[in-house]
Amino acid sequence: MQRFFDLFIDFVWQGVAAIFRFVQTVWMWAVQQVGDLLQVPWQEWDPIKLVVLTVIVAGVVRYLYKALWELWDASQKILAALATLLGVLIKTLPQVLIAGLIALAGVALLNNVDFSHLRRPSFLHTGASPADLWGSDCGRYDCGR
DSSP states (O other), X not given: OHHHXXXXXXXXXXXXXXXXXXXXXXXXXXXXXXXXXXHSOGGGSOHHHHHHHHHHHHHHHHHHHHHHHHHHHHHHHXXXXXXXXXXHHHHHHHHHHHHHHHHHHHHHHXXXXXXXXXXXXXXXXXXXXXXXXXXXXXXXXXXXX
């Protein structure tokens, strides 16, 4: 189970790394294009080119804002999920401790108490006679003597 969990975590990390590499590649290309555009004397452009440039800048700003807002929302949800997980762990801690104490007491009882002198209930007999099970002293039972 641990191996499966490790493989799953590695798969998730590789997927996240691939996404970030792709985003990095796109951003590097976009920054290079903007740098090339800034080298051009755009003050001498036609007014229509300036309008198109303004629309492009507005689109980039809008989608960057949208992406940042989604990242902010996701980070809030992750923080809330971690807080919920911590709350559940704290809430179940007494139950886990009680289960551990019951297990500890049960193991201590089984290791330290001698049950050999107790008689077994009749429904646990395997078909052998009481004399075979308990020796020659059958108590109040007729041992077939």
